[in-house]
Amino acid sequence: MRPAFYISDGTAITSEVFGHALLSLFPMEFEHHTISFVETVAKAEEAKAKINAISKRSGEKPLVFHTFVNPEIRAIIDSCDAIIYNFLEHFVSPLEKELNVQAKPKAHRTHSIHENSYDYRIDAVNYALANDDGSNVTNYADADIILVGVSRSGKTPTSLYLALQYGIKAANYPFTDDDMDELKLPNFLKQHKKKIFGLTIDPERLMDIRDNRRANSKYSSARQCRMELREVEKLYKKEKIPFINSTKFSVEEITAKILAETGLRRHKY
Amino acid sequence: MRPAFYISDGTAITSEVFGHALLSLFPMEFEHHTISFVETVAKAEEAKAKINAISKRSGEKPLVFHTFVNPEIRAIIDSCDAIIYNFLEHFVSPLEKELNVQAKPKAHRTHSIHENSYDYRIDAVNYALANDDGSNVTNYADADIILVGVSRSGKTPTSLYLALQYGIKAANYPFTDDDMDELKLPNFLKQHKKKIFGLTIDPERLMDIRDNRRANSKYSSARQCRMELREVEKLYKKEKIPFINSTKFSVEEITAKILAETGLRRHKY
Numbered sequence: 433m434r435p436a437f438y439i440s441d442g443t444a445i446t447s448e449v450f451g452h453a454l455l456s457l458f459p460m461e462f463e464h465h466t467i468s469f470v471e472t473v474a475k476a477e478e479a480k481a482k483i484n485a486i487s488k489r490s491g492e493k494p495l496v497f498h499t500f501v502n503p504e505i506r507a508i509i510d511s512c513d514a515i516i517y518n519f520l521e522h523f524v525s526p527l528e529k530e531l532n533v534q535a536k537p538k539a540h541r542t543h544s545i546h547e548n549s550y551d552y553r554i555d556a557v558n559y560a561l562a563n564d565d566g567s568n569v570t571n572y573a574d575a576d577i578i579l580v581g582v583s584r585s586g587k588t589p590t591s592l593y594l595a596l597q598y599g600i601k602a603a604n605y606p607f608t609d610d611d612m613d614e615l616k617l618p619n620f621l622k623q624h625k626k627k628i629f630g631l632t633i634d635p636e637r638l639m640d641i642r643d644n645r646r647a648n649s650k651y652s653s654a655r656q657c658r659m660e661l662r663e664v665e666k667l668y669k670k671e672k673i674p675f676i677n678s679t680k681f682s683v684e685e686i687t688a689k690i691l692a693e694t695g696l697r698r699h700k701y
Numbered sequence: 702m703r704p705a706f707y708i709s710d711g712t713a714i715t716s717e718v719f720g721h722a723l724l725s726l727f728p729m730e731f732e733h734h735t736i737s738f739v740e741t742v743a744k745a746e747e748a749k750a751k752i753n754a755i756s757k758r759s760g761e762k763p764l765v766f767h768t769f770v771n772p773e774i775r776a777i778i779d780s781c782d783a784i785i786y787n788f789l790e791h792f793v794s795p796l797e798k799e800l801n802v803q804a805k806p807k808a809h810r811t812h813s814i815h816e817n818s819y820d821y822r823i824d825a826v827n828y829a830l831a832n833d834d835g836s837n838v839t840n841y842a843d844a845d846i847i848l849v850g851v852s853r854s855g856k857t858p859t860s861l862y863l864a865l866q867y868g869i870k871a872a873n874y875p876f877t878d879d880d881m882d883e884l885k886l887p888n889f890l891k892q893h894k895k896k897i898f899g900l901t902i903d904p905e906r907l908m909d910i911r912d913n914r915r916a917n918s919k920y921s922s923a924r925q926c927r928m929e930l931r932e933v934e935k936l937y938k939k940e941k942i943p944f945i946n947s948t949k950f951s952v953e954e955i956t957a958k959i960l961a962e963t964g965l966r967r968h969k970y
Contacts, residue, residue, distance in 0.1 A: 434800070442954070442957075443953045443954055443956075443957035444957065445718070445953060445957070446718055446719075446722045449714070449715055449718040449719070450715075450718070450719065450722075450788070453715045453719075453768060453789070454789065454792050454793065454796060455796075457770070457789075457793065457796075457804040457805065457806050458796070458800055458802055458804055458805070459802070459805050460800065460802060466957075466960070466961075467961075468957040468958070468960075468961050469957070469958065469961065495796075495799070499722060501726070515799050517792055517795075517796075519719070519722075519788060519791075519792070520722070520723065520726075522788075522791045523723050523786055523788070524723070524726065526786075527723060527724075527726075527727070527764075527786075530764070530784050531703070531727060531729065533727055533728070533729060535726040535727055536726065536727070536728050537726050543951060543953040543954065553858070553952070554858055554952075557857065557858045557861065558857075561830075561833075561857070564830075588826065588827075588830070589822070589823055589826045589865065592826065592861050592865060593865055596858065596861060596862055596865060596952065682812060683822070683823075683865065684714060684812040685711070685712055685812065687712075688711075688712035688713065688714070688735075688737040688738070689737070689738065691735070691737075692735075692736075692737050692738065
């Protein structure tokens with residue numbers, strides 16, 4: 433497998449996203465290596481030694497994706513026995529011309545605490561945990577969004593992703609078997625109807641997920657899953673609650689769709 | 702403020718990371734817009750209308766960061782009244798030459814459920830929640846990592862980030878006031894010592910965070926915070942537990958440092 437390195441003076445998340453987006457276009461497997469926090473010349477020399485050793489071992493030049501702005505460190509990385517892709521360099525000078533402003537590269541500004549979104553995000557994580565799975569229905573005035581749906585339709589991971597990535601306070605409330613006889617919005621939800629967003633899922637997928645938790649139970653039976661989903665989707669339509677089917681989507685995709693539909697404001701970009 | 706658009710046929714996370722990394726080099730504020738899931742010509746025309754309307758309103762051409770591979774959609778976006786930055790195009794043909802393989806662009810492969818990491822990540826989120834804050838000390842055999850530290854030193858957000866982003870199962874265990882008289886590793890942790898990773902934090906920052914939760918309490922007092930941190934750091938050193946100080950770091954940075962130090966394998970890149 434061709435080795436690929438993602439390197440930066442910070443988390444290397446940007447280099448990873450950059451390299452991964454490109455490599456995913458190729459029908460091949462790669463051997464991934466991340467080297468983060470290369471903040472000094474000494475660490476750059478260490479990274480170079482590692483890259484060169486792997487180059488020698490594999491017999492193929494590694495692909496190196498980096499975002500260094502410090503010229504001294506850049507020169508060391510650029511001198512590795514590797515193919516170097518620096519995605520900043522192609523865009524900085526056109527942007528400088530367009531903006532008529534000179535770039536002021538600082539070390540790893542993105543994904544760092546200096547983005548000022550830290551407290552929002554930690555508060556939002558605490559909020560999501562305290563208001564997970566209907567555990568506290570009296571706090572919904574503070575929610576930015578309230579996710580609803582049957583058990584195991586994706587509410588909790590989505591709430592946590594909204595909190596961690598964007599500082600959005602997401603509560604979530606499950607509709608359970610007990611609610612199903614005559615499913616309607618409870619008063620504590622009705623009061624905050626504008627914040628409600630529904631999730632649904634295909635019955636087959638729900639059965640699989642539930643069966644992994646409680647095999648051969650009523651909870652995971654085809655009949656029960658179908659009934660719960662039918663009732664919940666009927667409610668969404670009756671109450672005009674926006675909803676999406678999470679079956680074929682990752683947590684990033686569900687979140688992106690929710691943000692697009694609701695226009696919720698993020699506390700972090 | 703100059704408008705900036707991040708557009709793609711998927712979540713637009715790659716376009717956001719790409720644009721944000723570039724724009725953060727400039728000492729200016731931008732007005733951010735994301736348009737995700739532009740999967741059809743009709744949606745591309747809608748996006749174009751939106752971009753052109755904002756161009757007209759602001760009197761300045763918006764900056765548009767995109768990653769489209771579909772030529773029809775690309776042509777529509779490229780024809781907007783805007784400055785277009787397409788970060789794929791600069792790198793795809795050099796990579797094709799280097800790899801001697803032709804790129805096979807598929808629509809939004811990254812950040813989608815097709816990355817095959819979905820189940821790992823959801824399992825890891827469930828694991829993190831079930832093993833948060835010492836709530837279950839009998840499950841540590843299944844942990845990839847066990848974060849330890851005093852209350853409010855960053856354990857929970859870090860556990861969740863490890864789970865959501867990388868599918869890594871992280872338990873976390875708090876050392877509390879009751880443990881402090883003669884702090885040592887409990888047996889259920891000693892058994893899994895290789896998995897333990899410590900967090901610490903500056904006393905002033907800890908006091909702030911705790912004071913927001915319980916103002917003027919013993920819990921948030923300078924004396925208590927200093928004592929707990931002193932004891933915990935002494936334990937880390939005595940037991941040779943790797944640890945980092947989370948004070949000046951975002952959850953991404955803490956996670957990246959932990960991954961670098963432990964060499965933990967990710968289930969998602």
